[in-house]
Amino acid sequence: MPFSDELLAASGKALHLGHRFCAECGLKEGQMAWFEEALASGVLNDEDLDALLGLAAREGRLPGLEQLRDRGAPIATAESCPLQGALGRGHAKGAAWLVQHGAEVKGGGFLGTLDDPELGELRITTSTLGLATKLGDAALVTELLARGCDPAGDDLERAEDWVVIPPLGLASTPELVALLLKAGARADEEAIGPLLDADRADLVTAVLPAVPPELLGHFLVVALSNGKHRAAEALVRAGAKTDERFTSQIGELSLLETAIFKNDGPLTRALLESGVAIKRPKLFRPLTPEVREALEEFSVPLPPLKDLHHAVMPGTAADVKAVLAGGASPHKWVRYPVAAMAKSVPVLGAITMRPDQPEIALALLEAGGDPSLALFAAVLAGTLEVAQAAVAKGAKLDGVRPDGMTLLDHAAQEGHTEVARWLLEQGAPLDEKAAVLAVQSGQLETARLLLERHAAPGPVLSALATLGFPAALVEQAANVVRILHQELGGHGAALEDWRRLVHVAARLGHAGLLQSLAREGSLSDSHLGLPEIARERPLHTAIDGGHQEAVEALLRLGADPTGKLLVALRGAPQPGDLVLDTLARAMTDVLGEVPPGYTALPALHFAGMRGNDGILRALLAAGADRDARDSQGARAGDLAPTSTLRDLLRGA
DSSP, rough: OOOOHHHHHHHHOOSSSSSOOTTOOOOTOOOOOHHHHHHHOOOOOHHHHHHHHHHHHHHHHHHHHHHHHHOOOOTTTOOOOOHHHHHTOOOHHHHHHHHHTTOOOOOOEEEEEEETTEEEEEOOOOOOHHHHHHHHHHHHHHHHHHHOOTTTTTSOOOOOOOEOOOOOOOOOOHHHHHHHHHOOOOOOOOHHHHHHHHTTTHHHHHHHHOOOOOGHHHHHHHHTTTTHHHHHHHHHHTTOOOOOEEETTTTEHHHHHHHHHHHHHHHHHHHHHHHHOOOOOOOOOOOOOHHHHHHHHHOOOOOOOOHHHHSSSSOOHHHHHHHHHHOTTTTTTSOOOGGGGSSSHHHHHHHHHHHHHHHHHHHHHHHHHOOHHHHHHHHHHHHHHHHHHHHHTTOOOOOOOOTTHHHHEEEEEEEOHHHHHHHHTTOOOOHHHHHHHHHHHHHHHHHHHHTTTTTTTTHHHHHTOOOOOGGGHHHHHHHHHHHHHHTTEEEEEEOOHHHHHHHHHHTTTOOHHHHOOBTTTOOOHHEEEEOESOOOHHHHHHHHHHHHHHHHHHHTTTTOOOOOEEEEEESSTTTHHHHHHHHHHHHHHHHHHOTTEEEEEEEEHHHHHHOOOOHHHHHTTTTTTTTBTTTTOOOOHHHOSSHHHHHHTTTO
């Protein structure tokens, strides 16, 4: 059976050239019907089979690969690179099958991109063996080595804008490292770099026997420069030189000072056990118990802590109090290594950087820190205890930021419900912006609180009507709709407001909410004031979201299964084309006609295009007409994407 143009167009990725599929096409879950129809077609040539082979490999469809083999697909000479496609998508079984059936092992795959300030965007690639190594399949790696793949990855042709990672650099287990080294892989910088980036001591330890001893110190500095401390620890324990100097954001440090600065206990102990020269290190910040224990065990002398920013991050309130008692000012940093924070003040840094330790900010406030800044930062961070202390120290609640945002606006936008509740209890002004910001940010519990405190419902409904919410937030959104319904007058709400509430409930797919919104037990088109051709329909909205229970609820409540939705055709004015789109839609509203460039889709047509079997059956049971045509003359069965759905809609 040949493909229909509608079928291929519906995929959005297929290319219809003499019934050929584009080799770049992918098959999403539930779309295997396209693949099956392609195999059933009697018009496939070798190029078609090659393209389908690449599709099946990338999607991991082992039965499809077997079908294509039986149809004579050119596995050994395929230009669609099926083996590399299967490996790149992580389909080990499909890749093993292709290797066993003679697929070409030369070549490689694309892993990502890298932005180089001098060379621009570079493509990160690896050989076929590298792809198999990345999968972690030792049996497949062994088979590819037996088929002649180069263990160093040199069988991949390179381009100027490629960064090639050798297979060894993609090994995920010590066993794979050993397997590749035994086969002849090189332990050079191209391979060692990615292993250091993985920051796994077991991988670094496995490769070290093949690394020249004189390079261990170099790799140690590389590991520390990139924050790979477990790799650095493995290098130290393997005998890397430890007298190197390391340039950090606060100056040149010894390796021991670097480990202390990073508060890395295992690395500190490894360096001390290696016999590193012990001098009195700079003390940059409060020490973790693990680091302090290692330093005390090896009798490393420690200076007192002096800098306030080191006490704040990552210290404790006791550290901060000790530094303040030593004469530090609570109003400014003595120095701060991060330029962006240099003009900040300690109390602001304490709240934004250490929200888990409110005692630090409280200690700074007690010592004279700025309460107004503390209040603003505490509201943003959701630290109620600090906000209360700042007000007790004289901070005002009615301030407005330069961007026009109030404290309550910030609390709402960040979803700090308890802080927002406290602000309202303290008399903070409630404007309409706060609840809208909460809805737009998905902070629906905070929005609910503000509506309960009588925030203006109209702007909130307008914001809610334009948004979609994940399943985890549907019930919270439904609660907001219920409060809006009540605030807008319940069943006496204005028709336009009520209609928008119903649309939101349909978008949420909440059948219970739709039931509660029904007036006199009905959500019929006449109750909602919907014309035969409408720009918005709750039934179509629920269909579009795949919400079968909501569709069934709307049909029970009187929604018309034959009502039509105005939809722009491809190339017609879109919502962004405001003037043309407004004129076209006005033509529909006033004259009841479909303007040029648009079509009017009955619910069955709309559901057929979406491909939901359960919704289609519900519409048919409610009286939807299989033979009805849209304004372009098409039946619902003409628009369905699969033969199964087309048969259902045609009554076959």
